[in-house]
Amino acid sequence: MSTTSRNLNLLLAFDAQYRRDQQQGEAFLHHRDRRFALETGIDGSADPAAWLCAVRGVSAESLRRPAPEMKFWWRARLVFGVAGAGLGVATMLGLLYYTGGQRINVTLIIGVALLQLALTVTTGAQALIGWQPWRPVADWLKRILPHGSAATDADALASPFVRHLAAPCASRVAQTGGLAFAVAALLTLLAQVVIHDLAFGWSTTLQASAPAYHALTAALAWPWHAWWPSAVPSPALVEMSRFFRLDGEAGVQNAALLGSWWPFLAAVWLHYAVVPRVLGLGLAHVQLHLRIRSLWRTHPGRGALHRRCTTPDIDTSSDAAAATVLELPAPAAAVPAQAARVLIRWAGAGDAEVVHSLLHRDARTLDAGGSATLQDDRHTLQAARDTGGAILVAVHGWEPPTGELTDFLSLARETCGPVSIGLLPLAASGTAETVRGARLAQWQRYTERLATLRLALAALPATAPTA
Template sequence: MPHGPLTLLLEFDDQVRRDQTQTALFLHRRDRRYALDCLANQQRPGIAGWLDHVQTRVPATSRPDHDSRLKPWRRLTLLLTPVGALLGMLTMLGLLFYDGNQQINVTVIIGFVALQLLLAVLTTGQALVGWRPWGKLLSSVPRGDDSKRSQIHPMLAQLQPQLAACTAHQMALAFAVAGWLTLIAMVVAQDLAFGWSTTLRTSADAYTGIVQGLAAPWANWLPSAVPSLTLVELTQFFRLSDAVGDNPARYGDWWPFVAMLWLTYAIVPRLLLLVFARLHLRFQARRLLRSHPGRQSLLHRFATPTLDTGSDLTDSGSAPAAPQQQELHALPAGDALVCWAGAGSEVTDIRTRLQQNAKVLVLQAGGTASLNEDQQTITQLAEHDRPAIILCRAWEPPTGELADFIRDTRQQGPANRVIALLPVGGETPLSPASDIQSAQWLRFVERQQDANLWVCALPAAPSAEARHG
C-alpha cells in the first residue's frame, strides 16, 4: 500500500501550519534545496518525499492511514460493525418469523431489499455531494471548551461526509452479511414456508415477470434460484384464506431465490459501494491535497530559484559605543586657531564669534590644503605655548588625517599644551554640534589617548554690546 492519502494530507497540513512560524526566506531555501537535490538524483520532487525530508525521517515505502486523528472514526466503525451484524441477524429473524399460520411473504423481503438498496444509494449520493446534515449539530452548540473544538482537524472536517459513508456502508455490509447467514442458517434449521401476497390485484403471470426480472442476474448460471410460473401460482396466499396447497414442500422452493436476492441486491451493492466510498475518500483526500493552499506555495518554492541578497549578513555588532566622557570642555582662550578642512571659511571675523582675542592667529590645514601647507601650520603652531584651537565641521567625521595632524602638532610643539577641538554643527550662523555629532568627536579623542586633547563646546554668541564695546 503506498502512502495513505489521508495521512499524507493531514501530515502535509500539519507541516504547512508549522511552517507558518518560519520565515519565507528560510522556507524557500529549504524547499528549493530539496528540489535541487531531487533533480540531481534524477528524481521528481514530491510531497511525500518532501515530508520525509523536512521531518528528517526514514522514507516510508508503506504508510497506511494510521494517523491518531483518524482513531475516532476507526473506533466508531469498529463499534458499529458488530452492531450492524447483530441488527442484521435480528432483522432477518424477524423477516423469517413463521408461526405456522401464514407463509413468509416474499414481497416483504423484496421490499426490504429494495429499501436497503435505496439507503445504500442515498448514502453514496450524500458522500458524493458532500452533504452533511448533522454538521450544524457539531458546530452550533458551544461546548464550553476551546481545546475540544480545536481537535477537529479542518481537513478531516471537510472529509466527514466521505468518512461517514465508509462507516455507514461497512455497518450496512455487516448487517446484510449477518442477515444472509441467518437466512441460510434458518433454511437449514427450520422448515420455512415462503409465499407471496399483495393487496394489489396482481396476477401470477405479472408477479412471475417481476421476480424473474429480479432473478435475471443469476438466471443463466443458477436456474434453480429462478421462481417458475408454477411456483408463483402455487404459493400465492391470502390472509383470510387458510387453504394450503396440495404440495406444501413447494413453499420451501423460494429460499434459493430469497438468498440470491439478498446476496445480489443487499450484499454485493453494499460491498461495491463500500469499495467505492473508500476510493472516493482517497480521491477526496488527494483532491484536497492538490487544492491545498500550501501545495501551490510549495511547488512554487520547488520551481523558483532562491534569491539571497546578503540580507542575513550583519555588521551592526560593530556599531560605536557611547563615549565614556559625555561632557564637553569649555573653550580655553588660545592664541592660534586652525580651521580644519575649510571649517569656518564662510564665517566673517571668526575671532569675535569665538570670543578669542584679536591677536589670535588663524591658520588653515586639512581639506584642500597640501601636506606641505599642513606642515607649515604645524611649524607655526609650535611657536606658541597657549592652547591651540582646531575648528572642525562636526558633521564631517574625524579622519586619520586629523589624527596625524594632531599627533604631529603634539610632537613638534609643547608637550603639555592643550589642543582644543571645536566641532561646530553649522557655520552660517555658527552653531553648536548636536549630541550625536559630539559623541563621535568624544570617541575620537578617547582613541587618541591624549589627556590634553579636548573636545570643547561652542561658546555662546557674544552680545552686541560686547562686540562693539
C-alpha cells in the same frame, strides 16, 4: 495500503506542510526548496513524497502512516462497520423470528432488501452532489472527540482540503456500514436456514393474486434466473405459500415446500442489498480517488513549490555577523570655545572667518591635516605652543575621526603640554553650529576613548551667528 490511501496521506501531509510554510519567510522557502531541487537533480516538478521526506527529515515509510486529520473518518468507518454488522444480525434474526405457529412473510424480507438498495443509491447520490446534511453533527463530534494528536488541531480540521474530502469519506463510511449490515444479515439468513426449520409464505392486504405475485418475484429474480434457476420461485410455490393470518395453518398441503423460498430470499438479499453496497463502496473509493487527484492537481502549494524549485536562488549574505548599533552616550559637559587662544582647522573644517568671530579676538587660526604634509602639522603645533593658551581643534563633525587626527592630537598633547585642548565638531562648512545626536555621540565616544589625552568637546555660544 491502497493507492488511494497512500495518495490521501500524501496529499494531507503536503497540505499540512504548505500551511506551515505560509508562516515562513519566502527567502527561506526559496533557498530550502531550490537546494532540494539541486541536490536531487530534478529539472521540473518535484516529487512531493521525496520533497516532504527531505523537508521533514523523515523516511518515506513514515508518510505511509494514516494522516492524523483522517483519524475521525477511520474511527467512524470502524464504528459503522461493527455497528452495521451487529445491526444486520439483529435485523435478520428479527425478520426470521419464528415460533413455529406462523409463516415468515417473504414480502417483508423483500421490502427490507429493497430499502437497502434505496439507501445505497441515496448515499451515493448524496456524495456525488456534495450534499452534507450530517455536517453539523460531524463537526460537533470532531470538536468533542479527543484528537489524540497535535496534528489534528482546529486549523488542520478547518483546512479546505480536509473539508473537500468529507463527502466521499462520509460516503465510504456509510457504505462500509451498509455492506457490513448486508453481509452479516445474509450470513444470519443462511445460518438460520441451516439450524432451523423455517417456513416462508407471502401475505399482503392488497388484492394481489398469486400470478401477479409470481410476476413480481420473477421480475426480481431476473438478474440470476439464468445461472441460478432454483432460486426462482415457481408458480406452484407462490400459489401454495400464500397465507392469511386468520386462517391459521389450514391451507398448508405440503409443509416441506414452504422452506424452499430460502434460495430466492438469499439471492434477493445478495443482489439487492449486498451487491449494491459493494458497488456503492467501490464508487465511494473511486470518488475519493478522483477528488484526491483533483485536489492534487489544483493545490496552490504545488505551483509555488515548482517555481521555487526551478528559479535560481540568489544569496548575498555575509558569513560575518552584523555589527550592533551603538547606544547614544549620556551628553558630556562641553567647555566654552571662547576660552581658546588657538584655533586649528583640521582638514579645512569650518569657515575661518565665521568660526574665528566666535572666539577671543586675539585668538590665532592655524591649519593642519587634509592636504597639508606631516611636517606642516608639526609646524602648526609648534606655532600653537609658542602662542600659548587653550587650543581648539575644529573638525568636520559629520565625518568620523580618523587615525591621523588621533596622531595629531597625541602630538599636540606631547608638544603643547598640559594646556586645555578642545574638539569642535562643526555641523557644516559654512556655519558655526556643532553636530547633534548620533554624530555628536561618535565624538563623545572618541574623547572617552582618548581619555589619556584629556580632550574635551567645545561648545559655541548659543547665539552664534551663521554665515
